[in-house]
Amino acid sequence: MNQPVSQPDDADLGLLAPVWAGTAVARRTSDRALAQDLLDVERTWLQVCSTAGLVDLGAEGVGGRGDAGGDGADGAGGAGGAAGAGSPWDASAYDLVSIAQRSAGGGNPLIPLLGDLRSALRAAGLDAASRGVHLGATSQDIIDTALMVMAHEVVELLLADLDRALAALATLAERHRDTPCIARSLGQHALPTTFGLRVAQWRAGLLAATHGLRRVGGSLPLQWGGAAGTLAGLELRTAPAGLDAFALSDDLAQRLGLAASLPWHTRRQTVTGLGFALADVVAAAGKIATDIAFATRPEVGELVEPSAPGRGGSSAMPHKRNPVLSIMIRSAALDAPAQVATLLTAAGLADHERPDGAWHAEWPSLRALLRLAGGVTPKLAELCSGLAVDETALRRNLEHSGAAVVTERIMAVVAPLVPATEGRTGKAAVQAAVDESLSGGTDLATALRALVPASALDDAALDDLLQPTRYLGLAPQLTDRLLSQENS
Structure with a gap:
């Protein structure tokens, strides 16, 4: 028997979410990964301020990975990438369960994390960094920007899987360009078509969604506006020093790999646009999985999913070979629209200069969409690459x-x-x-x-x-x- 693994009692390990559990995107969107993104944004902003001379860190620097002067441009680098183990900038040094519980006090996780970070910096002898961290920023700046950093890296993972799926579909369509089969309309036999055309249409839909995701993912913006989106707190410090607040925020965006942007605290089209793009990918994959799941039925028998040890079996009916890849993709396609609806509702209720609840409602739905897409794309790539076509069954059903x-x-x-x-x-x-x-x-x-x-x-x-x-x-x-x- 496997030895028990220690896990927090309230950790979400994905037991009820097999579509994304255990995927690269699940790891990249974990609470620890998010905490690391929050720390990375804070650290990178401190580097920007130090480089500009706005914060004097002296010999202590920012602290962390070999950074003596605080002017490095190593940026965020993803979860765990900006600091070594034991550093105040390493998320593994923090009690995330405690932070999550204390987040109710201020309505977001950044507030207790920032307090713990300042304490950790002081304990490490980085007093200047403790005083200079979060200069002129607000919680929404850090959280929105961290989510954009996370989303940018997730999109790169998704695009690699989508490219594999698209290549597999192109090969399949070319191979079956002239393979006759029955077209189905409203669930009934309609006219003859070719299996190659069906696959080419799958691919065209998936490619359109991929283009949309690539376009959105390549322009995810920095969020930096201060307490009310006016940059007043930053301008208060940059003006006496003769510094340009916009230049500093642009530098931060460049270091984080994001697009420079003006504040968008209550203009949530960045989030809804990302949500649409993710859901569109899931929907395109869902259409493919729906067709495949139907075609794997024994009475249809046109397609067979790729096999793998332990996949597709039934605990009660050993004869079954369930189309598990298609089933999981379809489950994501059923879930994603509700998450987009939450993003749209939140965007429509984002009042004044800081939403009172609408912003908070976005977080779980945006992460759910990242995870759903991150669960779908590798499964779709595997499904399309290993799909077996029974031409005899295609012809039999055409002649039926x-x-x-x-x-x-x-x-x-x-x-x-x-x-x-x-x-x-x-x-x-x-x-x-x-x-x-x-x-x-x-x-x-x-x-x-x-x-x-x-x-x-x-x-x-x-x-x-x-x-x-x-x-x-x-x-x-x-x-x-x-x-x-x-x-x-």
Whole structure:
């Protein structure tokens, strides 16, 4: 039996969230990672202020990783990246359970963390750093900026997975460019199509979502405005020193890898835009997973998910092979819209210059969206890379409805050739023939042969007309165009 692992009683380990539990994004969005981002932003701002001469740290410097003068530009560097173990800037040095509990006192986790940081700096002999930290900033500056740093790194992880999924889908679409299958409309057999076109459409949707995420992720902004978004606290200190407050905030943005920006305390489109982009990726993946989950049903049998040890089994029914990757992706697609709704509601209720509750409501929903997308993208990449296609089943299902799946073509070609009799049009006659064949009467070929003279449509032409694989439209060409346009 495995030895027990010590965990805080109230830690969220993802037991009820298998879609993201254990992923790289789960680690990058943990409470400890967030605390490290908060510390990294504070430390980097102290470096900016020291470099500008706004804070005199003397020989002690900022403290932490080999920083003697406090003017290094190493920046945040992600969770745990800005300081060594045991440093006041290392999140592992803090009791995060206590900080979380004390955060209720001021309504956010930065307030108790900052108090503990100042105490830790003094204990380490970094008195000047303790006095200079958080200069001219407010809690929202640090928290919003830390979340943007976190999101920026998460987006990079997502894009790597999405690129793998897109490449796999392109290969699959090209391989099955000419593979016939049945198109389904409103859950019913519709017309013949190709599996390659279906996959190309999956890819086109995913690529559009990827472009949106890449665009948003590449322009995530710094938040820096002070207590009421006026930069008054910073200007109070920079003006006497002849310094430009905007230049300092721009320097901070550059060091953190964020876009320079004016304060956006109650303009929450940055957050809603990020939420939309994440949810769009999840939705595009959900569409793919929905189609795949359906096609893996035994009575359909067109697709098989990639296998892995311990995946897809049933505790009660050993014969089952559940499409677990698709199931988890679909669960995320069902969850994400509610999280976006919270972000939108919070943005609409962000009153005056500092929201009274709306800002706070964003945090769990934004992190949930980061985690959902971070759980979906690696699973989607694996799903698309290892998807097995049963061409025999595709053909069997295409042939299931017989010539009925080409009735659109039959109506267009045959109806004009049927002589009108007793007020019944050729279209009505063809419809009656189709209805009779569907009800188990005369087969469609025989019924049509009785309607149309051989002089107008010979047997070979009629037989060709009834072949599903002869009515693929421009499916192969559409596949080519989708792939070439999106690749360019």
